[in-house]
Amino acid sequence: MSNSIKNLTLKIWRQLGPTVKGAFETYNVDEISDEASFLEMLDYLNERLISDGKEAIVFDHDCREGICGTCSLMIDGQAHGPQRGTATCQLHMRKFSDGDSIVIEPFRAAAFPIIRDLMVDRSKFDRIIESGGFITAPTGGAPDANLIAIPKPVSDAAMDSAQCIGCGACVAACPNGAANLFTGAKVAHLNRLPQGQPERFKRVESMVETMDEYFGSCTNHGECEGACPKEISVDVIALLNKDYRKAKFASRKDLAR
Amino acid sequence: MLRPPSLVNVTTIVKPTPKTRNGQDFFHSPKLSGVEVPRWGRSRSTVSGQSVCSIRGQGGRQERFKGIPMAQAVSSQRGPVTGTAMRSRKRRPFLLDLYSTAVGKKYVMAVTGIAMMGFVLFHMIGNLKMYLGATDLNHYAKFLEELLYPLAPHGVTLWILRAGLITMLLLHLHAAYSLTVLNRRARPVKYQSARDYQVATFASRTMRWSGIIALAFIAWHLLDLTFGVVNDHVGTKDADGLKDVYGNVVFSLQRVPVAIFYVIANVLLGIHLFHGAWSIFQSLGWNNPRFNKWRRTFATGFAAVIVIGNVSFPIAVLAGVVGN
Ligand code: HEM
Ligand code: SF4
Ligand code: FES
Numbered sequence: 001m002s003n004s005i006k007n008l009t010l011k012i013w014r015q016l017g018p019t020v021k022g023a024f025e026t027y028n029v030d031e032i033s034d035e036a037s038f039l040e041m042l043d044y045l046n047e048r049l050i051s052d053g054k055e056a057i058v059f060d061h062d063c064r065e066g067i068c069g070t071c072s073l074m075i076d077g078q079a080h081g082p083q084r085g086t087a088t089c090q091l092h093m094r095k096f097s098d099g100d101s102i103v104i105e106p107f108r109a110a111a112f113p114i115i116r117d118l119m120v121d122r123s124k125f126d127r128i129i130e131s132g133g134f135i136t137a138p139t140g141g142a143p144d145a146n147l148i149a150i151p152k153p154v155s156d157a158a159m160d161s162a163q164c165i166g167c168g169a170c171v172a173a174c175p176n177g178a179a180n181l182f183t184g185a186k187v188a189h190l191n192r193l194p195q196g197q198p199e200r201f202k203r204v205e206s207m208v209e210t211m212d213e214y215f216g217s218c219t220n221h222g223e224c225e226g227a228c229p230k231e232i233s234v235d236v237i238a239l240l241n242k243d244y245r246k247a248k249f250a251s252r253k254d255l256a257r
Numbered sequence: 258m259l260r261p262p263s264l265v266n267v268t269t270i271v272k273p274t275p276k277t278r279n280g281q282d283f284f285h286s287p288k289l290s291g292v293e294v295p296r297w298g299r300s301r302s303t304v305s306g307q308s309v310c311s312i313r314g315q316g317g318r319q320e321r322f323k324g325i326p327m328a329q330a331v332s333s334q335r336g337p338v339t340g341t342a343m344r345s346r347k348r349r350p351f352l353l354d355l356y357s358t359a360v361g362k363k364y365v366m367a368v369t370g371i372a373m374m375g376f377v378l379f380h381m382i383g384n385l386k387m388y389l390g391a392t393d394l395n396h397y398a399k400f401l402e403e404l405l406y407p408l409a410p411h412g413v414t415l416w417i418l419r420a421g422l423i424t425m426l427l428l429h430l431h432a433a434y435s436l437t438v439l440n441r442r443a444r445p446v447k448y449q450s451a452r453d454y455q456v457a458t459f460a461s462r463t464m465r466w467s468g469i470i471a472l473a474f475i476a477w478h479l480l481d482l483t484f485g486v487v488n489d490h491v492g493t494k495d496a497d498g499l500k501d502v503y504g505n506v507v508f509s510l511q512r513v514p515v516a517i518f519y520v521i522a523n524v525l526l527g528i529h530l531f532h533g534a535w536s537i538f539q540s541l542g543w544n545n546p547r548f549n550k551w552r553r554t555f556a557t558g559f560a561a562v563i564v565i566g567n568v569s570f571p572i573a574v575l576a577g578v579v580g581n
Contacts, residue, residue: 013449024449077453103450110443132343175457177443178359199343206343208360216443217359217436219461220536226455235544241360242542248355 002035005093009101010045012057018113024103034094038081039064039071041093058117064089066229069165072172073118074105079169079227087167087229107172111179111214122168124214125182129166131210132203133186135195148194161188163230173227176216181224183211184236191243201247201255208244359439362432367540369429370533374559376422377526381566384506387579391503395495398502426475433468460532467529474522481509506570507580516571527564534559 008029015022032041039061046056062070071088075081081091096102106114111124150158163185170181187204190196196203218237225234246255348354355361383401386394404414454462477487482505485491490508495501510516534556538544573579 011450074448074450077448077451078455082453105448105450108444108446108448110445173455175452175454175462176440178440180360202343205346208358209346212358212360214443216440218363218539219436219440219464220532220539221457221461223454223457234539235549238539238542238544240542241363241540242544244358244360245355245364245542248351248361 002033003094004031004033005096005100006031006098008032008041008096008099011101011103012118013105014057014117015106015114017116022114022117032093034092036093037064037089038073038075038091038093039089058115058119060119061089066090067165069167072107072120072122072168074103074107074172076103079107079172080167080229084226085229085231087165087169090229107168109168109171109177109215111177112168112171120168122166125166125168125179127214128179128183128207128210129186132199132207133190135190136199137195150194154192158189158192161185161192161232161236164189164228164232165230167229169227169229170224170232171215173223174216174218175221175223176219178218178224179211179215180218180237180240181228181232181234183207184234184240185232187243188236188239191239201243201250204240204243205247208240356432359436362436363540365428366432366436367537369425369432370537372425373422373429374530374534377530377563378559381563384570385566387503387506387570388573391495391501392497394503394506395497395499395501399499426472430472433465437465458532460528461536464529464532467525470522470525471529474518474526477518481515482506507574510571510574511580513575516575519571520568523564523567526567527560530560530563531556 010027010029011024012027013022014025027045029041029045032044036044039059042057042059049056060070060072062068064071066087066089069087071080073080073088075088075091080086080088081095083091083095104118106112106118107120107122108114112120112122115121161184164182166182168182171177171179174181187207190203191200220234220237222234225232349357356365383397384394386397401415402412404418406414409417460467480486481488482491482502485505488505488509490501490505493501493504495504510519535552538552570579
C-alpha cells in the first residue's frame with residue numbers, strides 16, 4: 001500500500017560555483033509518494049524547476065542502489081539522512097511525514113570543495129587511495145582459486161572493511177572533518193589479507209601521511225560510524241593506529257617492507 | 258576510474274623512470290608532467306538524470322566558468338596527476354617522525370593522558386588520608402618528599418616526578434593545540450544548518466573546554482597549595498614540626514568560592530576523562546573484541562572514582578567533617 005507525503009518544505013543549499021557565496025532556498029513539494037526515494041523526490045522537484053525555466057538543483061548520484069558512493073547530502077544535519085546504515089539514494093520518503101521541513105546541505109570539509117549546489121569534489125579520497133590503497137601484484141596468468149588460504153574470520157573482517165564505498169559521509173559527519181574511518185577501512189581491508197602483507201607498513205605510513213595533508217584529526221567521537229552507510233566500525237581506526245605505530249616502532253627488518 | 262576521453266588533455270608523458278628509492282618502492286607509474294588531466298573522482302555526475310554537459314548553456318552559470326564544461330572547470334583546480342605510488346618521505350628521527358602526523362600526535366595525547374590519569378588517581382588516593390586526620394596527611398606529605406631517600410637526596414625524587422608531569426602536561430597541551438588548529442582548517446566553512454549528532458557525546462565535543470578549565474584549575478591549585486601565593490596558611494608547621502598540609506587544605510577549602518571552583522573543575526575533569534579514558538584505547542590501537550565492551554565501563558568507572566574522591570574533599574571541609 002502506498003501512501004503519499006504532503007506539504008514538504010525543503011530548505012536546499014544553492015551555490016553557483018566553488019568560489020561563489022551560497023545560500024539556502026526554500027521549495028515546496030505538495031505531494032510525493034512515500035515509495036519515492038529521497039533522490040527521486042529531488043528529481044521530481046528538479047523537473048518542476050526545469051519546466052518553470054529555473055536552474056535545476058545539482059546533486060551527486062549514480063548507482064542509486066547504495067553501492068557506488070556517489071550520492072551525498074547532509075539531510076537535517078545528518079550525513080545521508082536519518083536512517084542508519086543507508087546511503088541517501090536508499091533513503092525513502094516514508095522516513096518523513098506530512099508537513100515536514102527538511103534541510104539539505106552539501107557535505108562540508110576543506111578537502112571537499114563545493115562544485116555547485118549540493119555536489120562536492122571528493123577527489124582527495126583518490127589521493128589517499130593512490131598513495132597506498134592497492135596491492136602490487138604481477139599480472140601473469142590467473143592464479144588458482146583458493147591458492148592462498150585465508151582463515152574465515154580474517155576474510156570476513158577484511159570484507160567488512162572492503163564494504164566502504166568511499167562516499168565521504170564519515171568526513172562530512174566528523175566534527176573535525178577527519179578521514180580516519182575511510183582510510184582505516186581501506187587499510188584494514190588490505191592489511192588483514194595475505195595479499196596486502198608485503199606493503200603493509202609502507203601502505204599505512206603513506207596513506208596516513210597523505211590523509212594528513214587534507215583532513216582533520218580523529219578525536220574518537222564515533223560520529224563517522226553512525227553516519228557510514230556501510231556501518232564500518234571504528235575498530236578499523238584502531239587498526240590503522242596500531243599498524244601506524246608498528247610502522248614507526250617495530251624493527252624494520254621484521255616488518256614486511 | 259572512468260575518465261571521459263573528450264576531457265582528457267594530455268600534453269606530455271614523461272617515460273617512467275625505473276628508479277627505486279632506497280630499493281623500497283614496489284610500484285612505479287608514468288609521471289605526467291605539465292598535464293591537466295580532468296579526473297572524475299566519481300564515475301558520473303549528473304543533474305537529475307541529465308549528464309553534466311547537457312546543462313551547459315543554461316543561464317546563470319558562474320562568470321568564471323562560462324562556456325567551460327563543469328568537469329573541466331573543476332579539474333582546473335586540481336593538481337597534476339601523480340599516479341599511484343607509495344611515497345618515501347624523508348624520515349626524521351623516529352619520535353619526531355611519529356609526532357609529525359595527527360595519528361602520531363594522538364599517541365602522544367593518549368600516553369601523556371595515561372600518565373596524568375595515573376597521577377590524578379594516586380593524588381586522589383593520597384588525599385583520602387585527610388579523613389584519617391592531620392597527622393596521617395602530614396606524614397604522607399613528608400613521605401612524598403622523602404621518596405627513595407636515602408638513595409636520592411631530600412625532595413629530589415618528588416621534583417623528578419613533578420618535572421615529568423609538567424612535561425606530560427606541556428606535550429598534551431601542544432598536541433591538543435596543534436590538532437585543534439588542524440581540525441579548524443579541515444572545515445573552514447561550518448555547516449550552515451544545525452547538526453544532529455548521533456554518537457558524539459557532550460564529553461567528546463567539549464574536550465577542549467574541559468581541558469582548558471582543568472589547566473586553569475591546575476594553575477590555581479599550584480599557586481594555592483604548593484607555592485602558597487594565594488594561601489596564607491602555607492608555611493605553617495604542625496606539632497611534629499612537619500609542614501601542616503592538612504591545615505593548608507582546610508584553610509583553602511573553607512573559602513566557599515574556592516570550594517565551588519574545586520567542585521566545578523573536578524566535575525569537568527571527570528567529563529574529560531569520561532571520553533578520554535575510553536578514547537585512549539582507540540588512539541593506541543588497543544581494540545580487541547574480547548575486551549572492547551569493558552572500555553566504556555573502565556572509562557566511566559575511572560571518571561566516577563576521580564570525581565567522587567576529589568569532590569568529597571571540599572564538601573567534607575565545608576561540612577566540618579575535615580578540619581575539626
Ligand atoms: C592542560 C589541560 C588540558 C587540555 C587543554 C586538554 C585537552 C585535551 C584535548 C583537546 C583532548 C582531545 C584531543 C583530541 O582527540 O583531539 C584531550 C584528550 C585527553 N586528555 Fe586532556 N587536556 C588537559 C588535561 C588533561 C588531564 C589533567 C588529564 C588526565 C588526568 C587528561 C587526560 C586526557 C586523556 C586520557 C585524553 C584522551 C587521549 C586520547 O584521545 O587518546 N587531559 N585532552
Ligand atoms: S567509511 Fe563509510 S562513510 Fe566513510 S567513505 Fe567509506 S562508506 Fe562512506
Ligand atoms: S547513488 Fe550510488 S551509493 Fe547512492
